[in-house]
Amino acid sequence: MIKNIIKDLKYDERIKYQDAQRAISNYKNKGIVATRALHLVNSQVEERAATIYDCYEKALHKANMCDFDDLLLIPYLILSSNPEVLLKRQRRFPHILVDEAQDTNWIQFELMKLLAADCDTHKGNITFIGDDFQSIYRRRGAMMENFLNVKSMRPDIVIYKLQTNYRSKPHIVHA
Numbered sequence: 001m002i003k004n005i006i007k008d009l010k011y012d013e014r015i016k017y018q019d020a021q022r023a024i025s026n027y028k029n030k031g032i033v034a035t036r037a038l039h040l041v042n043s044q045v046e047e048r049a050a051t052i053y054d055c056y057e058k059a060l061h062k063a064n065m066c067d068f069d070d071l072l073l074i075p076y077l078i079l080s081s082n083p084e085v086l087l088k089r090q091r092r093f094p095h096i097l098v099d100e101a102q103d104t105n106w107i108q109f110e111l112m113k114l115l116a117a118d119c120d121t122h123k124g125n126i127t128f129i130g131d132d133f134q135s136i137y138r139r140r141g142a143m144m145e146n147f148l149n150v151k152s153m154r155p156d157i158v159i160y161k162l163q164t165n166y167r168s169k170p171h172i173v174h175a
Contacts, residue, residue: 005055023049028069101130102147109146
């Protein structure tokens with residue numbers, strides 16, 4: 001779909017498919033919808049990427065489809081703009097477990113904050129599991145800061161550090 005849009009816009013020589021796809025994914029993982037992306041451009045390259053994103057979203061909508069990044073963006077948009085729906089989900093899931101929390105990106109962290117917020121039936125129970133020495137998804141937008149600064153989100157959170165690695169021998173951990 002993106003390749004066809006690039007061809008239709010006659011951007012073949014101006015932007016690579018992979019770069020457009022990466023830009024769209026980055027926008028979505030930062031919670032930026034296509035119409036907003038068009039207002040945030042600072043260069044011709046960003047303008048092309050935002051234009052492709054806008055056309056792509058229209059094509060997805062017309063085909064009644066969504067992409068992988070929409071699996072986070074759409075729930076975020078729904079929950080952040082519909083307090084009744086959010087409260088229903090908070091009541092439904094009073095406990096949240098986040099494994100590999102060091103590899104969460106912006107939108108994943110925002111979803112966690114929404115779902116784990118205090119509501120009328122619970123205090124937003126959330127458990128983060130992660131290892132600050134094992135973040136491997138920076139290229140996909142993972143933000144180690146989410147894990148390291150979780151106290152700013154939840155000052156009352158209790159942190160337990162497991163200092164022993166039970167999966168790897170010392171020489172592997174050292175490497």
